[in-house]
Amino acid sequence: MKRLAKGRLLFMLAVTTLFLAGCGEPFISTLQPAGEVAQTQYDLMLLSTFIMVGVIIVVTVIFLIVLFKFRRKDDKIPKQVEGSHKLEIIWTVIPILLLLVLAVPTVAATFDLADVSPMEEKNEEGKTDVTVVNVKANLYWWEFEYPNQGIVTSQELVVPTDEKVYFNLLSTDVKHSFWIPAAGGKLDTNTENTNKFWLEFNSEKADEVGNIFYGKCAELCGPSHALMDFKVKAISKDDFNAWAEDLASMEEAAQPETASAEQGQEIFNQSCIGCHAVTPTGANAVGPNLTTFGDRTHIAGYLEHTEENLKAWIKDPEEFKPGNKMTDQYGNLSDEEIDALTDYLMGLKVED
Amino acid sequence: MSTYAQKKGVGAVLWDYLTTVDHKKIAILYLIAGGFFFLVGGLEAMFIRIQLAVPGNDFVSAGVYNEILTMHGTTMIFLAAMPLIFAFMNAVMPLQIGARDVAFPFLNSLGFWLFFFGGVFLNLSWFLGGAPDAGWTSYASLSLASEGHGIDFYVLGLQISGAGTLIGGINFLVTIINMRAPGMTYMRMPLFTWTTFVTSALILFAFPPLTVALFLMLFDRLFGGNFFNPDMGGNTIIWEHLFWIFGHPEVYILVLPAFGIFSEIFAIFSRKRLFGYSSMVFATVLIGFLGFMVWAHHMFTTGLGPIANAIFSVATMAIAVPTGIKIFNWLFTMWGGSIKFTTPMLYAIAFIPTFTMGGVTGVMLASAAQDYQFHDSYFVVAHFHYVIVGGVVFALLGGLHLYWPKMFGTMLNEALGKITFWLFLIGFHLTFFIQHFLGLMGMPRRIFTFNSGQGFDMANMVSTVGAFFMAVATIVLLINIVMTIAKNEKVGGDPWGDGRTLEWALPSPPPFYNFKQLPLVRGLDAFWIEKMEGNKEMTPAEPIGDIHMPNNSFVPFVISLGLFIAAFGAMYHNEHSWGIPVLIIGMLVVFGSMFFRSVKDDHGYHIHKEELMDDDKGGKA
Numbered sequence: 001m002k003r004l005a006k007g008r009l010l011f012m013l014a015v016t017t018l019f020l021a022g023c024g025e026p027f028i029s030t031l032q033p034a035g036e037v038a039q040t041q042y043d044l045m046l047l048s049t050f051i052m053v054g055v056i057i058v059v060t061v062i063f064l065i066v067l068f069k070f071r072r073k074d075d076k077i078p079k080q081v082e083g084s085h086k087l088e089i090i091w092t093v094i095p096i097l098l099l100l101v102l103a104v105p106t107v108a109a110t111f112d113l114a115d116v117s118p119m120e121e122k123n124e125e126g127k128t129d130v131t132v133v134n135v136k137a138n139l140y141w142w143e144f145e146y147p148n149q150g151i152v153t154s155q156e157l158v159v160p161t162d163e164k165v166y167f168n169l170l171s172t173d174v175k176h177s178f179w180i181p182a183a184g185g186k187l188d189t190n191t192e193n194t195n196k197f198w199l200e201f202n203s204e205k206a207d208e209v210g211n212i213f214y215g216k217c218a219e220l221c222g223p224s225h226a227l228m229d230f231k232v233k234a235i236s237k238d239d240f241n242a243w244a245e246d247l248a249s250m251e252e253a254a255q256p257e258t259a260s261a262e263q264g265q266e267i268f269n270q271s272c273i274g275c276h277a278v279t280p281t282g283a284n285a286v287g288p289n290l291t292t293f294g295d296r297t298h299i300a301g302y303l304e305h306t307e308e309n310l311k312a313w314i315k316d317p318e319e320f321k322p323g324n325k326m327t328d329q330y331g332n333l334s335d336e337e338i339d340a341l342t343d344y345l346m347g348l349k350v351e352d
Numbered sequence: 353m354s355t356y357a358q359k360k361g362v363g364a365v366l367w368d369y370l371t372t373v374d375h376k377k378i379a380i381l382y383l384i385a386g387g388f389f390f391l392v393g394g395l396e397a398m399f400i401r402i403q404l405a406v407p408g409n410d411f412v413s414a415g416v417y418n419e420i421l422t423m424h425g426t427t428m429i430f431l432a433a434m435p436l437i438f439a440f441m442n443a444v445m446p447l448q449i450g451a452r453d454v455a456f457p458f459l460n461s462l463g464f465w466l467f468f469f470g471g472v473f474l475n476l477s478w479f480l481g482g483a484p485d486a487g488w489t490s491y492a493s494l495s496l497a498s499e500g501h502g503i504d505f506y507v508l509g510l511q512i513s514g515a516g517t518l519i520g521g522i523n524f525l526v527t528i529i530n531m532r533a534p535g536m537t538y539m540r541m542p543l544f545t546w547t548t549f550v551t552s553a554l555i556l557f558a559f560p561p562l563t564v565a566l567f568l569m570l571f572d573r574l575f576g577g578n579f580f581n582p583d584m585g586g587n588t589i590i591w592e593h594l595f596w597i598f599g600h601p602e603v604y605i606l607v608l609p610a611f612g613i614f615s616e617i618f619a620i621f622s623r624k625r626l627f628g629y630s631s632m633v634f635a636t637v638l639i640g641f642l643g644f645m646v647w648a649h650h651m652f653t654t655g656l657g658p659i660a661n662a663i664f665s666v667a668t669m670a671i672a673v674p675t676g677i678k679i680f681n682w683l684f685t686m687w688g689g690s691i692k693f694t695t696p697m698l699y700a701i702a703f704i705p706t707f708t709m710g711g712v713t714g715v716m717l718a719s720a721a722q723d724y725q726f727h728d729s730y731f732v733v734a735h736f737h738y739v740i741v742g743g744v745v746f747a748l749l750g751g752l753h754l755y756w757p758k759m760f761g762t763m764l765n766e767a768l769g770k771i772t773f774w775l776f777l778i779g780f781h782l783t784f785f786i787q788h789f790l791g792l793m794g795m796p797r798r799i800f801t802f803n804s805g806q807g808f809d810m811a812n813m814v815s816t817v818g819a820f821f822m823a824v825a826t827i828v829l830l831i832n833i834v835m836t837i838a839k840n841e842k843v844g845g846d847p848w849g850d851g852r853t854l855e856w857a858l859p860s861p862p863p864f865y866n867f868k869q870l871p872l873v874r875g876l877d878a879f880w881i882e883k884m885e886g887n888k889e890m891t892p893a894e895p896i897g898d899i900h901m902p903n904n905s906f907v908p909f910v911i912s913l914g915l916f917i918a919a920f921g922a923m924y925h926n927e928h929s930w931g932i933p934v935l936i937i938g939m940l941v942v943f944g945s946m947f948f949r950s951v952k953d954d955h956g957y958h959i960h961k962e963e964l965m966d967d968d969k970g971g972k973a
Contacts, residue, residue, distance in 0.1 A: 023789055023792060023793055023807075024789075024792065024793030024794060024807045025793070025794075025805075025806055025807040028793065028794035028806055028807070029792065029793045029794050029807065030725045030792050030793070030794060031792050031793065038725070040721065041721060041722050041724065041725045044719060044721055044722040045716065045722055045725075045792075048715065048716045048719060048722065049716070051715075052712035052713075052715065052716065055676075055708070055712060056705075056708055056709070056712060059679060059680075059683070059704065059705065059708050060705060062680075062683045062687070063683060063701075063704055063705060065687075066683060066686045066687055066691070067686075067691070067701065070622070070686060070687065070688060070689050070690065070691050071690075071691050071693070072623075072690040072691055072692045073690075074690075076690065077623060077690075077884070078622070078623055078624050078688055078689050078690050079624075079688065080624060080625045081624065081625070081627060081684075081688065082625070082627075082628075082629070083627055083628035083629065083630070083631065083681075084627075084628070084684075087628075087680070087684065088628055088631050088677065088680075088681075091676060091677060091680040092673060092676075092677060095672060095673050095676045096673055099669045099670070099672060099673070099715070102669065102715070102719060103665070103666050103669055103719075106662075106665055106666075106719040106720060106721055106722070107662045107665065107666065109721035110658045110661050110662045110665065110720045110721045111658045111662065112721075113658075113721055113724070114657065114658035114661075169655075171493070173493070173497065174493040174494045174497050175491055175493045175494060175588065177653060177727075177728060179728075179796065181725065181729075181793075181794035182794070184724065184725070185653070185721075185722075185723070185724020185725040185726075185727070186653050186724055186725075186727060186728065187653055187655060187724070188653050188654050188655060190588070190589065190654065190655060191493045191582050191588055192582035192587055192588060192589070193589075193655070195655035196655075214794070214806065216794065216796050217796070218653075218727070218728040218729065218796045218797075219491070219728055220418070220486065220487045220491075220494060220797075220798040221494060222418070222494065222497070223413075223414035223415040223417075223418060223485075223800070224414060225418075225798060225799060225800075226414070226796075226798075226799030226800045226801050226802065227801075302803060322413065322414045322415060323414070323415070
């Protein structure tokens with residue numbers, strides 16, 4: 001009898017897991033955890049779901065019995081029952097026990113996920129031994145600074161897999177919230193204090209999604225809140241180091257390779273460079289760093305990475321991200337100028 | 353009283369309602385105003401669902417969408433759910449405790465008009481340059497950055513209507529403490545009265561933090577304050593704390609009276625006294641108390657640190673215990689009973705599984721480590737709609753059918769009522785169940801659009817279809833109300849046949865003085881006790897005597913109007929020179945009418961006992 005119950009439980013567990021895993025896309029779903037944090041949270045979800053489904057089943061059974069058994073059949077007045085101490089104690093004590101079962105792992109996980117002590121330990125060079133990213137949230141884009149590597153990128157977060165990555169989160173304007181659902185829960189980017197947490201990205205899961213996870217802003221921040229997406233490129237530690245070294249060694253902007261791109265560079269240097277850097281330094285910029293623009297997978301964080309989209313975006317950013325800070329900052333550019341600019345921007349690459 | 357009203361012209365009826373201090377008429381005012389705002393909030397909800405039906409939709413623009421979502425939340429909480437609950441509290445609670453009115457009839461009227469003018473002010477933002485757009489939570493950094501006057505409408509409108517709510521809460525507290533009929537001890541009070549009592553206490557402690565928060569925001573936005581400006585040493589997290597110290601108890605302010613209404617419905621239509629009455633009372637008080645200890649669970653991702661998160665996590669889970677006690681007590685009230693499936697009872701029955709769902713997702717949200725995933729995702733949207741629609745709105749709809757005869761003397765059509773119920777129930781689960789999964793699949797809340805290819809398309813479409821079911825249900829309800837008013841078939845004092853508490857011992861609607869003689873209460877379910885002993889009426893606790901009644905007054909309307917005018921002055925004083933004068937004029941109207949009220953003695957009037965005797969001979973109305 002006991003074994004049967006256990007078998008049934010395992011079966012239910014398997015079915016639920018399968019069912020939930022069918023939910024959503026692996027690059028964005030919390031139900032297909034791609035790292036230690038998301039896995040911890042997913043396990044807690046499963047545990048609480050099982051407890052709660054148990055509660056719901058008990059309630060439903062009593063509920064159905066009541067509905068079928070105690071319909072009004074005649075005009076008799078039923079016995080007026082005051083209550084039952086025994087029953088009342090039962091349904092006070094059992095829920096308390098169930099909640100304890102959930103509370104203990106919850107508290108343990110809460111402390112575990114908040115443990116950022118390794119990022120506080122500095123070595124002789126004043127750097128940390130772990131990967132640290134300083135995230136700055138802006139209306140409506142993200143800046144990622146790697147203090148150990150001395151580089152800055154934006155919109156696409158590059159992280160090494162299979163190790164804890166530590167984040168310092170801060171906002172430069174209004175409150176946002178930093179969320180990579182597949183990798184783990186969110187943390188707000190406040191305007192007055194730096195929040196810290198860590199995430200981990202599993203290399204196998206990263207392979208499954210072509211190394212790209214989706215990130216979101218989860219706190220209402222204005223008209224284009226819905227479009228404040230970013231992408232996470234999770235690559236192996238070696239690839240990450242190579243990428244970071246490539247970027248760090250760049251002392252001047254990538255040189256244009258075609259005549260049109262050269263023309264684009266001139267326009268860029270007149271109209272854009274005030275806000276957008278094309279070398280991987282200078283944190284706290286006004287606009288997103290474009291050093292690796294050609295390597296990105298998306299334009300403005302959410303549009304497909306095509307020349308047409310880039311041209312349309314430069315022509316009228318307001319149409320895509322209402323309330324953004326780029327609109328009207330660079331005068332009117334002619335179509336030729338935009339074409340040239342596009343050639344130039346698409347050529348900004350460090351990867352091959 | 354309605355017979356008198358029919359003889360009067362429209363103007364006279366209107367004047368009567370503008371000046372009334374009768375709790376039953378104020379209840380009707382709350383019902384009409386709250387019902388109107390419910391429809392407005394519902395319309396906003398439909399716009400939200402239409403916009404999100406398909407990916408990349410452009411039914412409304414991003415900015416307008418934010419205004420709609422803000423106004424949907426704000427309207428539904430402050431201008432629909434609260435006043436509708438106040439409608440039933442006003443209509444029923446004084447009758448349930450055997451009182452002739454509330455303790456302060458004048459304040460009762462003032463509370464209503466403040467709410468009403470605050471609500472109108474807030475909604476005028478649609479026509480005066482744009483509604484607030486920072487969410488109903490209006491977090492400080494965003495709301496200070498918000499352009500235009502939307503947030504000012506939010507701050508001033510809620511300040512005015514919040515004052516009305518606070519006044520109402522204090523009034524109910526005093527009424528329940530002081531005005532119970534002879535024999536109506538605390539432990540004989542019907543559960544709806546108990547929940548009104550606890551809710552009023554919550555209002556007393558929860559609204560002042562909101563008032564403070566709104567004042568700070570007001571000064572930041574309009575008078576150069578820097579309370580929430582980090583560059584000047586301010587702090588935006590303070591707003592989050594103040595808002596949620598109010599905001600979490602607010603949830604219980606809404607849901608406890610809903611529990612009260614359901615407790616009445618279960619007992620009436622099961623023909624059984626409430627199972628475990630004293631543990632129900634205890635659980636209500638405990639929920640109210642714990643409700644103040646858990647606000648930071650709305651801020652798990654703010655970065656308060658693991659110690660605060662763990663404490664608030666466990667404290668929040670503890671609330672599940674008294675709530676569970678209630679669910680089982682309701683089930684066992686029906687157990688062994690004789691259940692009649694009327695429309696109110698259908699809502700109560702549907703409430704149990706629906707609210708249990710909302711409760712268990714609440715426990716999941718309480719668990720801080722998981723909440724980092726749920727927070728600000730559609731999972732939360734699903735959760736609070738299960739609680740607020742499945743708990744509060746079901747109670748309001750059930751309560752509307754249950755108390756309609758007591759308030760108006762006619763019965764809503766049962767067949768149409770059941771059609772509304774089924775459409776609403778199906779639509780509700782269709783809309784919101786799938787939103788749990790949308791959240792888990794990574795969809796943040798408060799987004800005006802989404803790209804396809806993220807797995808959100810189908811579920812959003814299903815959700816929108818469900819919303820239309822609820823819209824149709826609401827239309828059927830409106831038809832039902834219009835038909836019932838047109839038919840005007842009067843019913844007796846106990847139209848459901850199984851009334852247990854004092855309000856059912858009175859005619860429907862009750863005479864304006866409620867009880868000719870205050871009733872003697874001999875136990876819980878006082879009217880039921882008399883019925884079981886073969887009595888048709890309550891045993892009186894006093895001989896027939898003169899009844900002291902308050903005079904009608906137009907002053908509450910004028911005070912509220914003054915604040916309404918002053919609010920416009922405050923809002924525009926930075927850009928128009930007439931701002932400050934209008935502010936001063938408005939405040940003069942307020943203080944002038946207060947002064948008038950203070951110096952002019954108004955002793956009310958007496959209904960003489962001969963008139964009461966005559967009423968008897970003239971046949972019972």
